[in-house]
Amino acid sequence: MTRDATRIISAAALWRSLRDPVLALAEELALRRGGADKPPVVFKVRSGGIDLERADASGREPAMSASGRPAEAMSAIIQRLGGKPGGDAGIEISADQAVTRQLMLPAESETVLRAITRNKVEGLAPWPLAQCLWGMRVRPAIGESRQVTIDVAIVSRALFEDLAGKLRQAGASVRTLGVELADGGRLAIDFGGEDQRRKARMKAARIAKAAAVVGLAALSYGGYEVYRSYALLSRLSAETAEAAAALRAPAGGGAAETPLVAAANSLREQRLQRPPVVALLNDVSALLPANVYLEALVLNGGKLELKGQGSGIPALIAVLESSPLLKDVNFAAATERDQDSNANAFTLNARFEQDAAAGAAP
Secondary structure (H helix, E strand, O other): OOHHHHHHHHHHHHHHHHHHHHHHHHHHHHHHHHHOOOOOEEEEEEOOEEEEEEEEOOEEEEEEEEEOOHHHHHHHHHHHOOOOOOOEEEEEEEHHHOEEEEEEEEOOOHHHHHHHHHHHHHHHOOOOHHHEEEEEEEEEEOOEEEEEEEEEEEEEHHHHHHHHHHHHHOOOEEEEEEEEOOOOOEEEOOOOHHHHHHHHHHHHHHHHHHHHHHHHHHOHHHHHHHHHHHHHHHHHHHHHHHHHHHHHOOOOOOOOOOHHHHHHHHHHHHHHOOOHHHHHHHHHHHHOOOOEEEEEEEEEOOEEEEEEEEOOHHHHHHHHHOOOOEEEEEEOOOOEEEOOOOEEEEEEEEEEOHHHHHHHOO
């Protein structure tokens, strides 16, 4: 392959290695920008009604209250404000109107803790996961240097959207959502994170595509050399196929195969009959980094369980999901530090795509 062809392949490999960190950074900046707002009015949803508080640099001051169910109380306050509650607003829900829990988990990165907490939210909430809005706060565990305390708050998406809809109809925009915990602290809930992540990724992708167009123009000559190399390889492949055909049909037109050709054909048939699980083993072995090793691989139908030890465990989810044979990779439990080997023990679950494996089996 020519030098310019190698240069193009290296550029593509560089983008593949940088794509995920760049898009993740764009998502994080979008979420931080969205969460930095401090609206001037806050509607506090409590048992039996809603309190309106006005916020300024010195704090919050009660402005008015309304009793009744949340939707009725919100309508009453908007009416008393003359139908104009203001521009930006926040909604805060008291602890007795939400589901709040404390979890003790091993000290891990925020990405791993968020993934584990999300799995637990589905079992804690009285609503389906799609009908939940939730947030978490990480605190050091008292007396436990290797563990952290996770404060979790879950609210009904239907309740929030009902209240936010009434405010939008009155011309207000809901900027923040939070839960007032029993200890007086406030836990922010991200209710627009998926949209913000999607918009940030689209913007980053547009910038990347523009950069790719510039790079393509700069490497146009290299593309011509790649085409020439491809044409040469195609001609060599055709000649190789002709030679293989001559081996399959010995000179003289006899039907019998030579011993070498017969052995090669037998080996080829055996390789074609290897089960799809061989493709899975090959793929997982190739993807796992050198600092991670497996202790067990259990395949039950389409469900795969991986157990092992190593370092850099949080990155394993992205590594394994790059395989076309694995989907829905997630942690089955929190990682644990093995005192003997000084490594992190992990358990991962995934869905095995057997159809893709059948086509990938060598």
